[in-house]
Amino acid sequence: MKTDSAGLQVLSWEECMRLLPEVPIGRIVFTENALPAVQPVNFCLYGSDIVIKTAPGSKLAAATRDAVVAFEVDDFDVRTRTGWSVTAVGHARAVYDPEEIERLSELPLQAWAPGNRDHFIVVRVEQITGRRIVQPDGTRRE
Numbered sequence: 001m002k003t004d005s006a007g008l009q010v011l012s013w014e015e016c017m018r019l020l021p022e023v024p025i026g027r028i029v030f031t032e033n034a035l036p037a038v039q040p041v042n043f044c045l046y047g048s049d050i051v052i053k054t055a056p057g058s059k060l061a062a063a064t065r066d067a068v069v070a071f072e073v074d075d076f077d078v079r080t081r082t083g084w085s086v087t088a089v090g091h092a093r094a095v096y097d098p099e100e101i102e103r104l105s106e107l108p109l110q111a112w113a114p115g116n117r118d119h120f121i122v123v124r125v126e127q128i129t130g131r132r133i134v135q136p137d138g139t140r141r142e
Contacts, residue, residue, distance in 0.1 A: 004131065011130030016086045019130065020073055021045045025112075028052065028123075029070035030063045030092070037063065043071075044109040050088065050123040051104055053111045061119050064092035071123055076133075086130040088123070095120040 002010045011019070020026075021044070029038050039060055044051045050071050054060045069092045076083030095101055104120045111117035 008131040008133055011084065011086065011132060013128055016088070016128040016130040017045075017048060017125075019075075019084060019086050020050075020088070020128075023073050023075055026050075026071055026073040028060070028064070028092075029072065030060065030067060032059060032063050042109070042112050044107045046104065046107060046122070048125050050090075050125065051107060051109060052121045052123070053109055053117045054119050054121060055116055056119040058119070061094065061121065064121050064123075065094050067092050069123055071125075080135065082132075082134055084130060084132040086128065088125045088128045090124045090126040092121050092123045095122055 004010050024042055025040055026043050027038050027040050029036060031037065037059075041052050041054070041060075052060075068089065071088045071090075072085065074083060074085040095104060101120060104122075
């Protein structure tokens with residue numbers, strides 16, 4: 001397994017895509033008023049696209065329209081000091097096509113936040129990187 005300069009295992013594209021849907025919450029990183037902003041969101045994969053539901057007038061909906069964003073998920077075990085992190089980068093777009101909205105509405109994606117969350121954002125994954133930290137004895141967290 002390949003490691004980086006810090007000794008972390010470097011994950012392949014395939015491993016990153018396998019791990020991405022393993023957790024229910026990710027963080028989307030976008031630009032708001034020319035500054036970086038991070039928001040936790042629940043999400044679903046549709047092929048290799050990340051799908052998020054938000055409110056139509058939310059700042060996330062406005063800021064991610066045709067923008068480059070980052071999306072990060074991770075899972076760590078504090079007790080064993082093991083875990084992994086995956087970061088995807090790609091263009092986000094709002095979904096307006098009624099047929100696509102219908103398809104995305106069938107995904108197992110239920111917004112956790114209260115209120116009307118029927119606006120879909122799709123992030124096309126263009127780059128993805130991941131790292132895994134393991135104990136010296138090879139113990140790792142899936």
